[in-house]
Amino acid sequence: KDCAEISLKDINQLASTSFPLCMRHLFGKLREDHHLKHQGRMQLGLFLKGVGLKLEDALAFWRAEFSQKVGAERFDKEYAYSIRHNYGKEGKRTDYTPYSCQKIIMSTPSTGDHHGCPYRHFSEENLRAALNKMGVGGRAMDDIMDKVRNRHYQLACTLTFEATHGTSCETGINHPNQYFVESRKFFES
Ligand code: SF4
Numbered sequence: 741k742d743c744a745e746i747s748l749k750d751i752n753q754l755a756s757t758s759f760p761l762c763m764r765h766l767f768g769k770l771r772e773d774h775h776l777k778h779q780g781r782m783q784l785g786l787f788l789k790g791v792g793l794k795l796e797d798a799l800a801f802w803r804a805e806f807s808q809k810v811g812a813e814r815f816d817k818e819y820a821y822s823i824r825h826n827y828g829k830e831g832k833r834t835d836y837t838p839y840s841c842q843k844i845i846m847s848t849p850s851t852g853d854h855h856g857c858p859y860r861h862f863s864e865e866n867l868r869a870a871l872n873k874m875g876v877g878g879r880a881m882d883d884i885m886d887k888v889r890n891r892h893y894q895l896a897c898t899l900t901f902e903a904t905h906g907t908s909c910e911t912g913i914n915h916p917n918q919y920f921v922e923s924r925k926f927f928e929s
Pocket of ligand 1: 760761762763840841842844845856857858859893894897913914915916919
């Protein structure tokens with residue numbers, strides 16, 4: 741179920757309306773630091789591929805950020821390959837699949853990493869702050885934190901979707917790309 745192409749000029753707006761928290765966080769950190777470590781690049785890069793960002797746009801997107809940190813030349817030499825690789829254009833030419841929630845939740849980010857699932861890997865304080873930034877508060881916040889305490893991370897994410905879209909999400913969230921598709925369906929209907 742491939743969804744439509746997305747274009748680079750819409751990406752900021754799409755990130756703020758339709759990215760799940762894990763991808764919002766990576767996207768924000770990339771914009772802020774102009775850099776992400778390998779696992780973060782994989783998690784966000786494959787997600788962006790999955791939502792329909794074409795290879796040329798993906799290269800332009802990562803290049804614009806990384807060149808501010810490491811320079812365009814080093815980006816082209818050291819990082820562009822792995823982006824083409826994600827799109828199956830290098831190496832074994834495997835077309836890599838975007839990560840599921842389960843895979844992301846099971847990952848083990850350490851200090852300085854930004855991949856992973858915020859519901860699982862953030863401190864309570866950081867999670868509350870991130871949810872607040874998405875406009876979540878009050879009763880919805882309490883319900884989400886309750887799910888997190890019981891280790892129901894995908895349910896916490898589903899409740900976040902419901903709180904920020906003002907609609908129910910009966911299927912539940914099990915994949916970041918599914919979150920995106922459900923969100924676009926909601927906003928475009
Ligand atoms: Fe991302 Fe899934 Fe965690 Fe939601 S539950 S933040 S989509 S990994």
